[in-house]
Amino acid sequence: MRLVHLCRLDEAPAPGELREFTVEGRQLCVANDGGRLAAVDNICPHRQGPLAEGQLEAGRVLCPWHAWAFDLVDGVAEHNSAASVEVFPLEIEDTDVLVKLA
Numbered sequence: 055m056r057l058v059h060l061c062r063l064d065e066a067p068a069p070g071e072l073r074e075f076t077v078e079g080r081q082l083c084v085a086n087d088g089g090r091l092a093a094v095d096n097i098c099p100h101r102q103g104p105l106a107e108g109q110l111e112a113g114r115v116l117c118p119w120h121a122w123a124f125d126l127v128d129g130v131a132e133h134n135s136a137a138s139v140e141v142f143p144l145e146i147e148d149t150d151v152l153v154k155l156a
């Protein structure tokens with residue numbers, strides 16, 4: 055794993071919001087869940103919906119296309135445990151948000 059710059063802290067989504075970022079060619083969906091930042095793969099494994107255009111609800115991101123809900127901690131889909139999105143650990147360093155990539 056390597057730490058890569060994701061964004062400045064003031065560019066991160068506000069509490070309750072989602073925002074898409076592209077880092078080294080990967081699209082990430084960054085969520086601010088009550089002040090806690092989390093990042094998952096932005097591409098829904100169902101039919102490739104853009105998760106950052108969905109909604110954040112109770113620690114889950116809801117895909118805008120067919121409402122599959124993915125847990126922000128383990129990435130697993132709520133109603134289909136065989137489906138999941140990759141979760142990317144984040145770190146805050148001074149005024150920057152860093153993401154761990156494989």
Ligand code: FES
Pocket residue numbers: 098099100101102103117118119120121122
């Ligand atoms: S594309 Fe995401 S739920 Fe269908």
